Amino acid sequence: MDTATSITPAMSTPAKAAPLLSEKTRTVLGSLLVLAIFLAAWEWGPGALGMPEFILPRFSRVLQESLFMWKNSDLLGHFGITAMEVVIGFALGSLLGLAVGVALGLSPRAEAMLSPYILALQIAPKVAFAPLFVMWLGYTIYPKIIVAVLIVFFPVMINVLSAIRTVDPDMVNLVRTLNASRWQIFCLVEFRSAMPALFSGLRIASTLAVIGVTVGELVGGNQGLGFLLVDGEGQGNTAAVFVAICALTLTGIVTYGAVVWAERRVLHYLPKAATSTK
Structure with a gap:
């Protein structure tokens, strides 16, 4: 007795091949392209x-003009001066914004009293202050640093202020029930909660610091990349202007990259959802 049998071969699902390039490598290659x-x-x-x-x-x-300026116009020296002004202005403006943001965040009454004046200072065009600082302090690095401080201050301050105000009150009450002091509550809860917002403000401030220093050098500078930019414009040397612009852009990229690097190290122990860096 013949019995028709249907034999179905066992089909094995092939393993998914691993990608030749990682996601990060493809991103880097795409950016380079x-x-x-x-x-x-x-x-x-x-x-x-x-x-x-x-x-x-x-x-x-x-590129040819940049090599010429490197040899004959002390491009590296001017780049170093601008970079120093950016770092100092960024550091001072960030520290000032952090201190004022914390103080106003912890004291609603102080914020109500001082916020109109801080807002007025922010609305006033910083370019208008640059000539005044040059008249007061001369053709030194100080006017450029002060302009950078004024520009950097506000984004850091407002980010820290908003973060301090939006701290989870349940966390504060929990720490308070453990007999924590006011300083411990600030260090363990309020300041730690404000750190992601602080670094978001620092990212913005790192690019604005370059703008502030450049404005100061354009208005009253005898050294720095802003001075080279004005000098190239006066000579009708478009290539020299592009060299100065590229050098300023490089300064901003390095400053921004340093902030991102610090953010990844400092916020390493926080949950991924609480950080702005993936």
């Missing part, structure tokens, strides 16, 4: 569009 496309467009785009050199110099021309 975008940079390569941008530089290629900068190099050959002006010529293809018939754009003269004094309007938009080629990338290779800017």
